[in-house]
Amino acid sequence: MWRRVASLSSFLSSYSTSFVAQTASRLNTWESLTTRIAQQANGFIAPKEKTPFITFVLGGPGSGKGTQCIKIVETFGFTHLSAGDLLRREIDSNSADGAMILNKIKEGKIVPSQLTVKLIQKGMESSDNDKFLIDGFPRTEENRVSFEQIIGIEPNVVLFFDCPEEEMVKRLLNRNQGRVDDNLETIKTRLKVFEALSLPVINYYSQRGKLYTIRARGTEDEIFEQVRPIFTAFEACHRAVE
Numbered sequence: 150m151w152r153r154v155a156s157l158s159s160f161l162s163s164y165s166t167s168f169v170a171q172t173a174s175r176l177n178t179w180e181s182l183t184t185r186i187a188q189q190a191n192g193f194i195a196p197k198e199k200t201p202f203i204t205f206v207l208g209g210p211g212s213g214k215g216t217q218c219i220k221i222v223e224t225f226g227f228t229h230l231s232a233g234d235l236l237r238r239e240i241d242s243n244s245a246d247g248a249m250i251l252n253k254i255k256e257g258k259i260v261p262s263q264l265t266v267k268l269i270q271k272g273m274e275s276s277d278n279d280k281f282l283i284d285g286f287p288r289t290e291e292n293r294v295s296f297e298q299i300i301g302i303e304p305n306v307v308l309f310f311d312c313p314e315e316e317m318v319k320r321l322l323n324r325n326q327g328r329v330d331d332n333l334e335t336i337k338t339r340l341k342v343f344e345a346l347s348l349p350v351i352n353y354y355s356q357r358g359k360l361y362t363i364r365a366r367g368t369e370d371e372i373f374e375q376v377r378p379i380f381t382a383f384e385a386c387h388r389a390v391e
């Protein structure tokens with residue numbers, strides 16, 4: 150369970166995250182990236198207490214977060230926890246909060262943070278994995294602070310799928326998954342909420358050197374080729390200290 154062990158995270162969270170973040174954005178070649186990480190890792194002693202490796206996956210509605218998470222799971226073995234999927238599951242289970250959640254989602258607004266964080270916490274605790282992709286979260290400063298207070302862990306990596314608005318709208322209107330929020334009226338609200346409430350969270354992580362911005366235009370595979378080196382670098386960094 151994630152409370153017990155996390156092979157990757159203790160080293161990375163305490164030492165190399167900001168290094169990798171800064172280096173990955175500066176270096177062009179994968180080889181030089183891994184070499185530098187290994188050099189930096191030399192002499193480091195990993196602490197015994199371990200915490201999970203957490204990636205927050207952010208981006209506007211329809212920017213391709215869920216699509217890319219599937220590829221990251223397949224390639225790097227993360228457990229994918231989509232905040233939106235967890236909330237939709239809560240609606241389907243007829244829980245006491247179901248009706249309120251449904252209304253928020255229909256309106257394109259944000260569900261109270263405590264509720265979402267508790268669902269994420271349950272998802273993490275019920276997994277044997279120690280690497281999590283938390284998709285569509287934190288969407289607001291309140292989300293972010295609530296996660297820190299309840300879970301008590303900082304993310305190692307924050308991915309931001311940066312996609313032009315007209316492309317996101319086109320994708321959402323073509324999604325065809327029967328989502329109650331895939332209509333033009335709700336999409337307009339979701340875009341406003343993203344700009345007003347989510348962009349400040351993205352800026353927060355940018356200032357802390359944790360943000361990786363992905364240009365989320367092009368084919369799914371082309372976009373994944375921007376994502377791949379980020380996690381490959383972290384894996385190599387982990388191997389370097391084993």
Ligand SMILES: Nc1ncnc2c1ncn2[C@@H]1O[C@H](COP(=O)(O)OP(=O)(O)OP(=O)(O)O)[C@@H](O)[C@H]1O
Pocket residue numbers: 208209210211212213214215216217233285320321323324325365366367368369372
């Ligand atoms: N690179 C791409 N090019 C074209 N269509 C894409 C691309 N990536 C994803 N899509 C499609 O766009 C739609 C939205 O993608 P996805 O569900 O992954 O977005 P999301 O960021 O998770 O959205 P939301 O925030 O609404 O959950 C889906 O129908 C998906 O198949």
Ligand SMILES: Nc1ccn([C@H]2C[C@H](O)[C@@H](COP(=O)(O)O)O2)c(=O)n1
Pocket residue numbers: 210231232233234236253254257258259260261265284285286287288292330339
């Ligand atoms: N942190 C979150 C994530 C999602 N929601 C609600 C509001 C979103 O519009 C909706 C769908 O999420 P998505 O599947 O697009 O990630 O779920 C929220 O309130 N808080």
Ligand SMILES: [Mg+2]
Pocket residue numbers: 214215231233285
């Ligand atoms: Mg999604």
